[in-house]
Amino acid sequence: MIRHIRLPFTKETLAQIKCGDILYLTGTVYTARDAAHKRMYDAICEYRDSHKDDLFEETLTGKKLLEEGVLPIDIEGAVLYYLGPTPAAPGQVIGSAGPTTSGRMDKYTPTLLDLGLTGMIGKGRRTEEVRASIERDGAIYMGATGGAGALLSKCIKECETVAYEDLGTEAVRKLYVEDFPVTVLIDSEGKVYEYGKE
Amino acid sequence: MRTIDVNMIADAIAEMCVQANLSLTPDMLAAIGGAAKSETSELGANIMGQLQENLKIAGEERIPICQDTGMAVVFVRVGQDVHFEGGSLKNAINRGVRRGYTDGYLRKSVVSDPLLRENTDDNTPAIIHYEITDGDKVELTVAPKGFGSENMSRVFMLKPAEGIDGVKNAVITAVKDAGANACPPMVVGVGIGGDFEKCALLAKKALTNGLNSVHSYYEDSDEFKDTTGAKAGRKQPDAGYLEELRKDLFSALNALGIGPGGMGGKNTVLGVNIETYPTHIAGLPVAINICCHVNRHVRRVL
Ligand code: SF4
Numbered sequence: 001m002i003r004h005i006r007l008p009f010t011k012e013t014l015a016q017i018k019c020g021d022i023l024y025l026t027g028t029v030y031t032a033r034d035a036a037h038k039r040m041y042d043a044i045c046e047y048r049d050s051h052k053d054d055l056f057e058e059t060l061t062g063k064k065l066l067e068e069g070v071l072p073i074d075i076e077g078a079v080l081y082y083l084g085p086t087p088a089a090p091g092q093v094i095g096s097a098g099p100t101t102s103g104r105m106d107k108y109t110p111t112l113l114d115l116g117l118t119g120m121i122g123k124g125r126r127t128e129e130v131r132a133s134i135e136r137d138g139a140i141y142m143g144a145t146g147g148a149g150a151l152l153s154k155c156i157k158e159c160e161t162v163a164y165e166d167l168g169t170e171a172v173r174k175l176y177v178e179d180f181p182v183t184v185l186i187d188s189e190g191k192v193y194e195y196g197k198e
Numbered sequence: 199m200r201t202i203d204v205n206m207i208a209d210a211i212a213e214m215c216v217q218a219n220l221s222l223t224p225d226m227l228a229a230i231g232g233a234a235k236s237e238t239s240e241l242g243a244n245i246m247g248q249l250q251e252n253l254k255i256a257g258e259e260r261i262p263i264c265q266d267t268g269m270a271v272v273f274v275r276v277g278q279d280v281h282f283e284g285g286s287l288k289n290a291i292n293r294g295v296r297r298g299y300t301d302g303y304l305r306k307s308v309v310s311d312p313l314l315r316e317n318t319d320d321n322t323p324a325i326i327h328y329e330i331t332d333g334d335k336v337e338l339t340v341a342p343k344g345f346g347s348e349n350m351s352r353v354f355m356l357k358p359a360e361g362i363d364g365v366k367n368a369v370i371t372a373v374k375d376a377g378a379n380a381c382p383p384m385v386v387g388v389g390i391g392g393d394f395e396k397c398a399l400l401a402k403k404a405l406t407n408g409l410n411s412v413h414s415y416y417e418d419s420d421e422f423k424d425t426t427g428a429k430a431g432r433k434q435p436d437a438g439y440l441e442e443l444r445k446d447l448f449s450a451l452n453a454l455g456i457g458p459g460g461m462g463g464k465n466t467v468l469g470v471n472i473e474t475y476p477t478h479i480a481g482l483p484v485a486i487n488i489c490c491h492v493n494r495h496v497r498r499v500l
Contacts, residue, residue, distance in 0.1 A: 020241070022241075022244070035315070083265065084265060084266075084305065084307075085265050085305070086261075086262050086265050086267055086303055086304055086305040087303045087304075087305070088303070089260070089261075089303045092261070095261060095262065095265065095303055095305070096256075096261050096262040096263070096264060096265040096267075096305075097265055098264055098265050098266075100265075100266070100346065101346045101349070101379045103379060123346070123378055123379065123381065123459070123460075124346075124377065124378045124379035124460070125377060125378065125379065143378070143459065143460075143461075145245050145248045145249070145252075145459050146264075146346060146378070146381030146459060146490065147249065147252070147263065147264045147344075147381040147490050147491055147492045148248045148249055148251075148252040148264075149252070149261070149262060149263065149264045149265040149266075150252050150253075150255040150256040150259070150261040150262065150263060151248055151251050151252035151255055152252075153261055154255065167317070168306060168317050168319065169305050169306065169307070169317075170317075181248070183241060183459075183461060193461075195239075195455055195456060195457055195460060195461055195462025195463070
């Protein structure tokens with residue numbers, strides 16, 4: 001099924017979306033790949049460690065982590081795009097901008113999902129642990145076309161670096177996308193798209 | 199003796215890095231066009247349509263085909279009658295890569311140390327493979343390699359008894375495991391023979407050959423031509439079976455059903471390229487260098 005979606009996702013839309021659906025996303029997504037994930041994850045772990053006496057797990061929210069300066073974005077309700085673009089040439093919003101392999105983020109993903117991360121865009125398989133977290137937290141994993149970076153860049157209308165500028169292509173960028181094409185690979189019930197079983 | 203200024207090499211490398219990232223060779227374009235036409239799975243056909251549109255935009259608007267503009271792999275074949283002047287050849291190649299990736303708005307994807315992982319910010323150093331040949335020419339091949347597919351590449355040290363079926367199984371295993379991670383439809387470089395590192399190098403080199411080609415060691419060798427020489431009275435091995443092996447692999451891999459983008463379909467690979475080399479009596483090394491549909495390489499002879 002083809003759906004046009006306005007971000008952020010609502011619980012109601014997420015419940016309707018099934019794996020194998022083609023979505024055209026419009027709204028805000030944040031880029032983060034290996035190095036940015038590691039930095040966010042380490043910051044969360046460090047914060048948890050230093051507050052383990054005065055903090056109950058339940059009180060740790062995306063908003064709180066943003067306010068405390070632990071994370072550079074409010075992860076709650078956010079959509080992450082696993083992307084390290086090429087530099088924008090003069091007159092361009094962004095350079096080539098296709099997805100990278102999601103599996104390398106698997107180690108960090110359950111932690112982010114438990115903090116309220118709603119969606120991820122990448123390519124390739126996820127671990128069972130990530131799938132289970134997606135189901136538990138009612139999130140969604142989407143695939144964009146690997147190696148279609150020039151095409152996908154045309155759907156990105158605004159781009160601003162918001163954190164970790166020193167990481168170059170791996171910095172966190174806030175993107176505004178319009179009709180950005182993805183396919184749902186794991187839906188909020190934890191069902192996985194498998195080829196041959198449409 | 200011919201003298202070549204290394205600055206000429208730097209200029210050529212810089213241009214080739216940019217060119218490789220904006221356009222594919224005609225055989226790759228034809229294969230992608232063919233796959234787009236033949237794909238019957240709905241989601242797979244949707245992906246193939248996007249890939250064709252992507253190539254068009256990349257060419258017209260000079261946006262790199264893929265954001266992973268790769269680590270720059272450079273093959274340099276130097277005729278033995280060439281003399282270089284103007285400084286170090288290695289530095290010139292890296293200068294070219296630096297300029298190409300910076301001025302060409304390509305991504306800097308190289309970290310200085312595999313464990314400390316700090317970006318070098320100019321995509322150097324390149325991975326350079328030198329070869330000395332006859333003559334007074336220099337042949338450069340620039341093949342930017344993305345790591346989504348590189349990470350799925352494999353080396354198998356098979357037993358000779360495993361034979362041709364062992365080779366087929368190894369290739370099928372690698373492609374199956376690669377799946378959507380390697381951005382299918384893929385191009386599969388297969389190196390058979392040599393030793394541990396030689397087969398890997400053959401597999402990488404195979405990716406820069408014509409799509410769906412086979413190449414055996416003796417094709418470039420004149421060892422058997424001299425009928426009075428060391429090989430007098432002996433016959434050059436007949437590598438005619440390689441083309442059959444290539445075809446078998448091509449159909450077996452496409453029968454996996456992984457399809458474009460891993461969304462299912464009959465186009466899992468666009469091509470299989472094979473390179474072979476003599477090996478040891480005790481071994482049958484096989485390397486599979488997986489490449490995505492963005493199989494980039496540019497060749498130039500100076
Ligand atoms: S595997 Fe190829 S197409 Fe896919 S992201 Fe890497 S370079 Fe691009």
